[in-house]
Amino acid sequence: MSDQTAVGGHAAARKGPFSSWRTDLPASIVVALVALPLCLGVALASGAPLFAGLIAGVVGGVVVGLLSKSPLSVSGPAAGLTAIVFTAIESLPSYETFLLAVVLAGIFQIGFSLTKGGVLAEFVPSSVITGMLAAIGLILILKQLPHAVGYDGDPEGSFTFWQRDGSNTLTVLFDILRDNIVWGAALIAAISLAFLFWWDKARPKEGPLRLLPGPLVVVAFGIGANTFFQAVMPELAVAPSHLVRVPISESPAAFFALFRLPEFASIGNGTVWTVALTVAIVASLESLLSVKAVDELDPERRVTDKNRELLAQGAGNLVSGLIGGIPVTSVIVRSSANVEAGAQSRLSTILHSIWLLLSIALIPFVLNLIPLSALAAVLIATGYKLAKPKLFTERWKQGMTQFIPFVATVVAILLTDLLIGIVIGILIGLAIVIWRSTADVITYVENGDAVMVRAKRNLYFIHKVQLQAAFERVPNDRTVLVDMSDAQYVDLDNVDIINTFVKGAPFRNLRVVIKSDPRGKVAELVDAPLSTARAT
Structure with missing residues (x-):
């Protein structure tokens, strides 16, 4: 060469x-x-x-x-x-x-x-x-x-x-x-x-x-x-x-x-x-x-x-x-x-x-x-x-x-x-990258008695606020699909937020379903009771 x-x-x-x-x-x-x-x-x-x-x-x-x-x-x-x-x-x-x-x-x-x-x-x-x-x-x-x-x-x-x-x-x-x-x-x-x-x-x-x-x-x-x-x-x-x-x-x-x-x-x-x-x-x-x-x-x-x-x-x-x-x-x-x-x-x-x-x-x-x-x-x-x-x-x-x-x-x-x-210049460029990576990562959809909280890509600590805000919008007495199938990686900070939401679900009459990427670890890390959470 x-x-x-x-x-x-x-x-x-x-x-x-x-x-x-x-x-x-x-x-x-x-x-x-x-x-x-x-x-x-x-x-x-x-x-x-x-x-x-x-x-x-x-x-x-x-x-x-x-x-x-x-x-x-x-x-x-x-x-x-x-x-x-x-x-x-x-x-x-x-x-x-x-x-x-x-x-x-x-x-x-x-x-x-x-x-x-x-x-x-x-x-x-x-x-x-x-x-x-x-x-x-x-x-x-x-x-x-x-x-x-x-x-x-x-x-x-x-x-x-x-x-x-x-x-x-x-x-x-x-x-x-x-x-x-x-x-x-x-x-x-x-x-x-x-x-x-x-x-x-x-x-x-x-x-x-x-x-x-x-x-x-x-x-x-x-x-x-x-x-x-x-x-x-x-x-x-x-x-x-x-x-x-x-x-x-x-x-x-x-x-x-x-x-x-x-x-x-x-x-x-x-x-x-x-x-x-x-x-x-x-x-x-x-x-x-x-x-x-x-x-x-x-x-x-x-x-x-x-x-x-x-x-x-x-x-x-x-x-x-x-x-x-x-x-x-x-x-x-x-x-x-x-x-x-x-x-x-x-x-x-x-x-x-x-x-x-x-x-x-x-x-x-x-x-x-x-x-x-x-x-x-x-x-x-x-x-x-x-x-x-x-x-x-x-x-x-x-x-x-x-x-x-x-x-x-x-x-x-x-x-x-x-x-x-x-x-x-590099720091400002990095800040823009971080801002773009945090924008619109979580999708929230309501349809009758069903609610979907979906992650569009991998979740890191900078996405905690969005995920927490989505869970706070969920009304009582609903079936909630937490869709993590597009996230191959979810860090422990966000897993803790999911766990907290699932554990509190029975007190709000919520049925929570976790959908995880087969290559990911979300479902395995959720430690809520099986009667409340189910991995698919």
């Missing part, structure tokens, strides 16, 4: 790992352009060295990309871990001590894979997964709008609603409307967005131009436009603080000095182990949820081996920690950009990291010319595709049992974070 399980065929897997290079190559460039500012931004928001974010981005693509069985998922530093990483770096003696925790977290994740922990992802409802995708899309739009108009108050890579200075995503947008618009940045973003949406429709189906990545054109345009502004219209030029900022090394020795090693002497520090376990659990959950979401986006509907994914993520964190990087997870933003760019295999994931490494090693001065507003346009376009209005209308048409968990997940993720929002 191929290492890529597919619904509806395994054509991509049969062709070989590099057969789709014509589409994977341009897709990898798009992902690298998206990943670059996010790697830097997540590192900044985490309180880690900027280069540590780039290390994690490279490791996430090469190491995880080689070991994972997910054809389209892209791994790297994740915004969902920024608060945990920031707190850990602050609480540990040094950044090198934190690197040791990252190494241990990777080992924990490898252990999770060996114990088949990947099965946890299968318990998340599809309505919650699509809610997560829509929420990420809305967050991208809301969080990138400030960068699109040249506002620096919201750090690149921050996805949290509440910021450390007390402001939030919405107040930042109001601040922008007052007096913080940089018109040069806004013009670059507006033209870039218009081009990206136009290119999606106008891209040729044949010829070399069909492989031209729209984001690459946008980045080139952004550099050219800002250079023009600086020379001709300085008042429109984008400030250096709103350009990509990659660390520049003066020599190869200085470049390699940016890598750091873990402080293994701190292995006995209890806080290190606590941080490691926390990072392992959160990173594993985020990766599993992201991979499951990417499987939903995959046009071929391939299904990723979740346990193998945990192994790949663990290896990625092990390597990242060993050379100075922050933790990695599978991340939905880069992954969705990968899908939208037309990638077909893991080659795109691997290549994007190679472009990252080569660019930061060889041409960091060129990267530092890219306006963040141009990259913001790329992310806003990606966010729109994740949160299209059509997605909301489709869930609405599927009914409230799908729409409510979907919307709850979207709102919860917007106001809290990814994991808390997912948990809230």
Whole structure:
């Protein structure tokens, strides 16, 4: 069997790992352009060295990309871990001590894979997964709008609603409307967005131009436009603080000095182990949820081996920690950009990291010319595709049992974070399941002197109220059929209610007949006198 399980065929897997290079190559460039500012931004928001974010981005693509069985998922530093990483770096003696925790977290994740922990992802409802995708899309739009108009108050890579200075995503947008618009940045973003949406429709189906990545054109345009502004219209030029900022090394020795090693002497520090376990659990959950979401986006509907994914993520964190990087997870933003760019295999994931490494090693001065507003346009376009209005209308048409968990997940993720929002969505979905399982389980019918109390399906403790209410409706002087033939299982709480009703029947001149599924145990458990109750 191929290492890529597919619904509806395994054509991509049969062709070989590099057969789709014509589409994977341009897709990898798009992902690298998206990943670059996010790697830097997540590192900044985490309180880690900027280069540590780039290390994690490279490791996430090469190491995880080689070991994972997910054809389209892209791994790297994740915004969902920024608060945990920031707190850990602050609480540990040094950044090198934190690197040791990252190494241990990777080992924990490898252990999770060996114990088949990947099965946890299968318990998340599809309505919650699509809610997560829509929420990420809305967050991208809301969080990138400030960068699109040249506002620096919201750090690149921050996805949290509440910021450390007390402001939030919405107040930042109001601040922008007052007096913080940089018109040069806004013009670059507006033209870039218009081009990206136009290119999606106008891209040729044949010829070399069909492989031209729209984001690459946008980045080139952004550099050219800002250079023009600086020379001709300085008042429109984008400030250096709103350009990509990659660390520049003066020599190869200085470049390699940016890598750091873990402080293994701190292995006995209890806080290190606590941080490691926390990072392992959160990173594993985020990766599993992201991979499951990417499987939903995959046009071929391939299904990723979740346990193998945990192994790949663990290896990625092990390597990242060993050379100075922050933790990695599978991340939905880069992954969705990968899908939208037309990638077909893991080659795109691997290549994007190679472009990252080569660019930061060889041409960091060129990267530092890219306006963040141009990259913001790329992310806003990606966010729109994740949160299209059509997605909301489709869930609405599927009914409230799908729409409510979907919307709850979207709102919860917007106001809290990814994991808390997912948990809230799951709990609301579970509450709906319980509500549906308790609704109309007991049927009550009167016909002359006869009464039927019937269970439509198995009875559990949550059905006690309905069963008790049905028995309380029975008038005196009746023949009562308690029909449990459709219930293969009735728990003892409900059996006790039946017993209580049967024992009190003689005092109300009731004749009770119990009808039980032959495979069930209801009749055998009823302990009323035989003259009153009879099993059929």
